[in-house]
Amino acid sequence: MLDAAADLVLAGGVGVGIDAIAASAGVSRTTVYKWWPSAAAVLLEGLLERTHDTLESPPAATTREALGEYLGKLVALVRDTPVGALLRGLTAASVTDPVVGHALVDDWLAPRRIAVVELLAEGTRKGEVRAGLNYDSVIDALFAPIYYRLMYEHQPLTAQLPAEILAVCWPGVAA
Amino acid sequence: MLDAAADLVLAGGVGVGIDAIAASAGVSRTTVYKWWPSAAAVLLEGLLERTHDTLESPPAATTREALGEYLGKLVALVRDTPVGALLRGLTAASVTDPVVGHALVDDWLAPRRIAVVELLAEGTRKGEVRAGLNYDSVIDALFAPIYYRLMYEHQPLTAQLPAEILAVCWPGVAA
DNA sequence: CATATACTGTACATCGTGTCCAGTAATTCG
DNA sequence: CGAATTACTGGACACGATGTACAGTATATG
DSSP states (O other), X not given: OHHHHHHHHHTTOSSOOXXXXXXXXXXXXXXXXXXXXXXXXXXHHHHHHHHTXXXXXXXXXXXXXXXXXHHHHHHHHHHHSTHHHHHHHHHHHHHHOHHHHHHIIIIIIHHHHHHHHHHHHHHHHTTOBOTTXXXXXXXXXXXXXXXXXXXXXXXXXXXXXXXXXXXXXXXXXXX | XXXXXXXXXXXXXXXXXXXHHHHHHTSOHHHHHHHOSSHHHHHHHHHHHHHTTSOSOOOOSSHHHHHHHHHHHHHHHHHHSTHHHHHHHHHHHHHHOHHHHHHHIIIIIHHHHHHHXXXXXXXXXXXXXXXXXXXXXXXXXXXXXXXXXXXHOSSOOOTTHHHHHHHHHHHHHBO
16 A cells, blocks of 8 residues: 555655545555555655665765765655655645644654764764754755755756755855 | 635634635635635735735845844744744645645745845845855755744744854855 | 626535445454 | 454445535615
């Protein structure tokens, strides 16, 4: 059912409902309800299940490069896989459903923020990142443009975005 | 009807529908449909009508201060008025309704981005802002954290946010 | 006075959600 | 082997929201 749900979103649908998931998975609606409380819960679990291997940051020579690669991996995921549509739909759902909102923050956003906190802490240890930074602000500055462009589509979500983000933010982060 | 719609959102409702708007405005549902195609359209017009005076940037000594004040005004609007809830709801609606999405970008986001472009251009003229910047990236970096926190609520939307954003981004923007 | 415009209120078709229930197939366990 | 648990089916139903249709009323305009 998780695969079916993800495939549905891939196929272009953002407002995927229980009916569509059940039909696509070849099971009855009742069965879906037996395992998940809502369509959004299915989509969220499908999202997490397919991406739990995208958390670690690849080794890189410098902290700046490591951040660039980490953001690049996220942008690629959002651009080239159903993850983008999934995130858009779940973000919309989170507005009316606080449970989805909390799950999205705890299970999607938070782990990625933690990964970057570690990158920054390591950078501070190596003398590449300024000490005494407010990590939460920095992480917002790094991640937010990606979600901003994902949601509003006022600017294209290009592969160059991480480099552009770092061009603006890195001078305020570097030691 | 616009006032009624805005008041409804203020009262805590994010998923405001045609029924609620009509009831709150004291008119029949048919009448609302006569003037707007959807509930989101009413809310959007109400939002724009109440905020078209918040576009200009106040005069400030330095470009950095001007940016801080401009972002501060936006944060205050989002924090202390129905604008925050309105934006959250409309952003959610924009995911399934492209018309709302375009209107949100063209009539809400774009004018504010243009105001900041002017601030930055003026700053470049005064020698306070680096020349050759990619304005779109800078503007994303400045605005995105506000919308990011608005949507996910993973971090509080405090009055200090603009200062924190500038602490990270200004070094990459200053001449 | 006649007409156009705005509004009313109900009714209706439609869709998606979430629950309920009786019945079936398969698996596990005594 | 037989009994009980577990998973699933599919149809029915209540519910709420959306959007349209229509016949009728009030009000202002000319």
